[in-house]
Amino acid sequence: MVEGIRANVQTVPIGVDLSGALSEWLIGIYRDDRLALADVTLFLPNNRAVTAMTAAFVRSADQGLVLPRMVAIGDLALDEKLGPLLDPLSQDEHGPLPAAPDLVRLLQLVSLIRQHRRDATAAEALHLAKQLAKTLDELEIEEKSIRDIELDHDDADLASHWSTAYDSLKLLCGSYEQWLSEQQLQAPAARRNALLYRLADRLKAYPPTAPVIAAGITTAAPAIARLLSRIATLPNGMVLLPHVDLAMPGADWEALGLSDGNGTDEAPKDVSRAQETHPQYHLKLLLHRMGIARDELQLFVANDRALRLGQAAQDIFCIPDKTMEWQSLPQKRRTLDHVRVVEAEDSAEEARAISVLIRGALEIPGKRIALVTPDREIALRVAAQLRRWNIEADDSAGLPLSEEPAGVLFLALSRMLSSELAPVPLLSAMKHPLVHSGEARLEWLSNVRALDLKLRGPQMRIGAGAIAQTLADPDKVDPKLRNWWQSIEAEIEPHAKAAKRNLRAHIEAVTALADIWTKGAIWKGAAGRRLAEFVEELSGNNLGTLSDTDHAAYPDLLSSMLADLSIRPAYGRHPRVAIYGLLEARLQSAHLVICAGLNEGSWPQLPQPDPWLAPHLRRRLQMPGLDRNIGLSAHDLASALGADEVVLTRAKRDRSGPTIASRFLLRLQALLGDRLQVDDGARRLALTLDSAVKTANVYPRPAPVPDIEQRKVAISITQMDMLKADPYAFYARNILKLNALKSVDAEPDPAWKGTLVHDIIEKWTDGGDRNPDSLVRFAEHAFNDQSVTPALRLLWQPRIMAGLRWIASEIASNESQGRSILAYEAEAKGEIDGIVIRGRIDRIDRNEDGSLVIVDYKTGAPPSKSKVKAGYALQLGLAGLLVETGGVADAEGEVRGFEYWSLAKNNDQFGYCEPPFAKSPKPGELDASTFVSFADAKASEAIAELILGTKPFTAKLKPDYAIYKDYDQLMRLDEWIGRASWNGASDGA
Numbered sequence: 001m002v003e004g005i006r007a008n009v010q011t012v013p014i015g016v017d018l019s020g021a022l023s024e025w026l027i028g029i030y031r032d033d034r035l036a037l038a039d040v041t042l043f044l045p046n047n048r049a050v051t052a053m054t055a056a057f058v059r060s061a062d063q064g065l066v067l068p069r070m071v072a073i074g075d076l077a078l079d080e081k082l083g084p085l086l087d088p089l090s091q092d093e094h095g096p097l098p099a100a101p102d103l104v105r106l107l108q109l110v111s112l113i114r115q116h117r118r119d120a121t122a123a124e125a126l127h128l129a130k131q132l133a134k135t136l137d138e139l140e141i142e143e144k145s146i147r148d149i150e151l152d153h154d155d156a157d158l159a160s161h162w163s164t165a166y167d168s169l170k171l172l173c174g175s176y177e178q179w180l181s182e183q184q185l186q187a188p189a190a191r192r193n194a195l196l197y198r199l200a201d202r203l204k205a206y207p208p209t210a211p212v213i214a215a216g217i218t219t220a221a222p223a224i225a226r227l228l229s230r231i232a233t234l235p236n237g238m239v240l241l242p243h244v245d246l247a248m249p250g251a252d253w254e255a256l257g258l259s260d261g262n263g264t265d266e267a268p269k270d271v272s273r274a275q276e277t278h279p280q281y282h283l284k285l286l287l288h289r290m291g292i293a294r295d296e297l298q299l300f301v302a303n304d305r306a307l308r309l310g311q312a313a314q315d316i317f318c319i320p321d322k323t324m325e326w327q328s329l330p331q332k333r334r335t336l337d338h339v340r341v342v343e344a345e346d347s348a349e350e351a352r353a354i355s356v357l358i359r360g361a362l363e364i365p366g367k368r369i370a371l372v373t374p375d376r377e378i379a380l381r382v383a384a385q386l387r388r389w390n391i392e393a394d395d396s397a398g399l400p401l402s403e404e405p406a407g408v409l410f411l412a413l414s415r416m417l418s419s420e421l422a423p424v425p426l427l428s429a430m431k432h433p434l435v436h437s438g439e440a441r442l443e444w445l446s447n448v449r450a451l452d453l454k455l456r457g458p459q460m461r462i463g464a465g466a467i468a469q470t471l472a473d474p475d476k477v478d479p480k481l482r483n484w485w486q487s488i489e490a491e492i493e494p495h496a497k498a499a500k501r502n503l504r505a506h507i508e509a510v511t512a513l514a515d516i517w518t519k520g521a522i523w524k525g526a527a528g529r530r531l532a533e534f535v536e537e538l539s540g541n542n543l544g545t546l547s548d549t550d551h552a553a554y555p556d557l558l559s560s561m562l563a564d565l566s567i568r569p570a571y572g573r574h575p576r577v578a579i580y581g582l583l584e585a586r587l588q589s590a591h592l593v594i595c596a597g598l599n600e601g602s603w604p605q606l607p608q609p610d611p612w613l614a615p616h617l618r619r620r621l622q623m624p625g626l627d628r629n630i631g632l633s634a635h636d637l638a639s640a641l642g643a644d645e646v647v648l649t650r651a652k653r654d655r656s657g658p659t660i661a662s663r664f665l666l667r668l669q670a671l672l673g674d675r676l677q678v679d680d681g682a683r684r685l686a687l688t689l690d691s692a693v694k695t696a697n698v699y700p701r702p703a704p705v706p707d708i709e710q711r712k713v714a715i716s717i718t719q720m721d722m723l724k725a726d727p728y729a730f731y732a733r734n735i736l737k738l739n740a741l742k743s744v745d746a747e748p749d750p751a752w753k754g755t756l757v758h759d760i761i762e763k764w765t766d767g768g769d770r771n772p773d774s775l776v777r778f779a780e781h782a783f784n785d786q787s788v789t790p791a792l793r794l795l796w797q798p799r800i801m802a803g804l805r806w807i808a809s810e811i812a813s814n815e816s817q818g819r820s821i822l823a824y825e826a827e828a829k830g831e832i833d834g835i836v837i838r839g840r841i842d843r844i845d846r847n848e849d850g851s852l853v854i855v856d857y858k859t860g861a862p863p864s865k866s867k868v869k870a871g872y873a874l875q876l877g878l879a880g881l882l883v884e885t886g887g888v889a890d891a892e893g894e895v896r897g898f899e900y901w902s903l904a905k906n907n908d909q910f911g912y913c914e915p916p917f918a919k920s921p922k923p924g925e926l927d928a929s930t931f932v933s934f935a936d937a938k939a940s941e942a943i944a945e946l947i948l949g950t951k952p953f954t955a956k957l958k959p960d961y962a963i964y965k966d967y968d969q970l971m972r973l974d975e976w977i978g979r980a981s982w983n984g985a986s987d988g989a
Helices: 018-029 034-039 047-061 102-116 121-143 160-183 188-205 224-232 251-256 282-288 305-318 321-327 347-359 378-388 405-418 423-430 440-456 463-469 477-500 501-519 525-539 552-564 613-621 628-640 665-674 682-689 720-723 727-735 752-768 770-782 790-816 866-872 874-883 929-949
Strands: 007-012 041-044 069-072 210-214 235-240 341-345 371-374 578-579 592-595 643-649 820-832 835-846 850-857 895-906 909-914
Touching: 007 034, 007 423, 007 552, 018 034, 018 235, 034 752, 041 047, 047 069, 069 929, 102 121, 102 160, 102 440, 102 463, 102 929, 121 160, 121 188, 160 613, 188 224, 188 578, 210 224, 224 235, 251 282, 251 371, 251 665, 305 613, 305 665, 341 347, 341 665, 341 770, 347 371, 347 378, 347 592, 347 643, 347 682, 378 578, 405 423, 405 477, 405 501, 405 525, 405 552, 423 440, 440 477, 440 628, 477 501, 501 525, 501 552, 525 682, 592 628, 643 682, 720 835, 720 874, 720 929, 752 820, 752 850, 770 790, 790 820, 790 895, 790 909, 820 874, 820 929, 850 874, 874 895, 895 929
Parallel strands: 007 235, 041 069, 041 210, 210 235, 341 643, 371 578, 371 592, 592 643, 850 895
Antiparallel strands: 820 835, 835 850, 895 909
């Protein structure tokens, strides 16, 4: 020991609240002179620990007091800085250099990576830079250097990619250190080490007369270990560690793999890393680096319950060789009365069960509840469930800035400008609550919703010009909407052009537009102020290394950086309900602790691979292994078991699929067996929480019966099949006049593709030049417009062009044989039993003998012959009926041919012709001579029953042919389809 002074290192066992025990002890010492308590200095691990210690003093004090000086060591993992006592605001000439700002350092690492990896995009380089920053921090915290390894590639036994990563890391470390030297900056972790060593030296040279206590610090970094060692040897110093197992057998303690108390700062070369997953490993490493033997520690406070819990934790988390002794343990050591388990079917049910437990616990006055979980999805789900009772939990993690309203709008505007004003990003930005808030909001939303309706369905073009073209039709668009969009376009266009130049210009454009559209509201509040700081800091740096030529990548870059910034509410949360991550939960206490997400990959979390440093090299550098976090997670769970009441929860499934229970939970179940309490009550309550009382009968298969006058509607030749196969869909569309609303910027569907092809062929035919090459040139001209969406141009253009070439050549071949085009896109109208039948016929050809041929274009496969034979594909037959009955002007004659011209692929070529029935029908089968009369008879039958009769409009009357899905939700198909009888009955309707 230093200068022969015995180190004052103590520990509290599991089940003892360190903050509460320390506060009560100090208040007891200074009960007669509470002002003297202000002379005490407490070193704590992080800001959360400072808050917990403050709350403990408030609970322990029976009258007013002056709090001791509490200083946070800070935690890089929580993005916390050193307190002002450790890092003075003023810099003296002998002090360390300023720390490199996080964003400046990140951008510099991106630049270095892109210099060494020319093929890396900005997004890839940013991701690698974040990983590299973590690796550099680890090296600096452990006071290691990559130069400590002289790697012989021939003998290193490394995979080639690890050797390449090692070479890159050495080059990057050299360049990084050179940059720090040129900028007169210091790496954050290295500077932290220097300040901690400086404080340790100052404490040695000028020992304070007032007490100095380090409490709850478990980080085994060399600089922190030296500081703690110095505090422990001060005349009025003390180090208080949480949950060092003093009762652990010596053999088991030695099996953790570190020499005990040899007074050196480095672990021996032959240290076994096999026990890094043990919850006591990191504490033994800390004691080893402090030069303290375990038998020098004392219990700060103890009781029978704490000793019993300590023994239970020792049994649960024992080294693997000791698990065989579980069967011989007495029943008392295999019982935990205060622990119970909730196993839910899925994550949603788990969150509901937890919310029920919290809500029930709040009924007890003064009871504090803590939800501890590393799974942010569960934390957010529980917080959302609690809001049904107006409970706002104090979530220590807060929300990423990218998910706050200000960040969401900033990213939405970025995507809008980078996507050439694509409909979805455009409307997402325009509908955001911060945009044009206040009195003008209603008028703004009215125009935005009108624009939304016009941008439904597939869009052939992109950009402001495409939207203007969509709104150009005076017969379909309100002039007010057109004028409004023109003003918005004029407002957006300068920023959209500027945003393409580089990332800096993009940020400036987004910022300017956000300021205009929100009148500065985006910068208000905690999230708004942090966003403003981020934009200012980012704009003040060199962004050239992130300015990819592809400006579409900018939103992802900004989103990645905003996701690293968290916004924590300062007030307004429930004082007795808290949600902690594993780091934040240390030194916190509560009466009820709920440990959620106890699945492998969540608790403990899977070790995250380091893309820069191979595990073999980590061992050679004596760096922490990737598995050490498993041991820390085990210690966190062991600490949580000390609460008065503990609930462990997991879900059998999450969004990725079936889950595996945590190894810690499996150990607990194996040790306790049938004595482990299972709480099924919370889960049952959770299941009934949202279940409705069944007061209504099961929804029947719908079969509405409108009156006679409502039924008499005109029928399109394309809707006759719908009337026969799915009368309900016909009823919803033609009688109720309900048209399906397509998605904004929807994927092109067959109907849209067909309309596009029809439009091209119509305009080509209308031009008079029937040369196949002219059709190809016409179509190419339509697709060569730069505003045409890339997907349409790259994916569908080649197929459509191939099909159009076939159509053009087929038309030319027909004309050479005397068959000419008589009409195209012909309007047809007629009657069947007094009911108007209308339609548009794609093309009518006249043969050399004067007979007619009906042609229908298809972008996909035509209806099957069996469907036509069954009478559920009557379009061509009804078209022929209308032609023969004079329903088409200037198209008189007998129809002797019916053809589908498909642009789909057939026999290695795009485009083919197929009749709706067999080319050589057998006697009595459907053919061209009987198709018109057949269609007339089938249509007349349907009209007599459903239009002129009283038959109900039954949903999915013929499901094999009811291919129409637009009205499935309206008919509540999923509620009755499994029980429906398919004989045409209404199923009790």
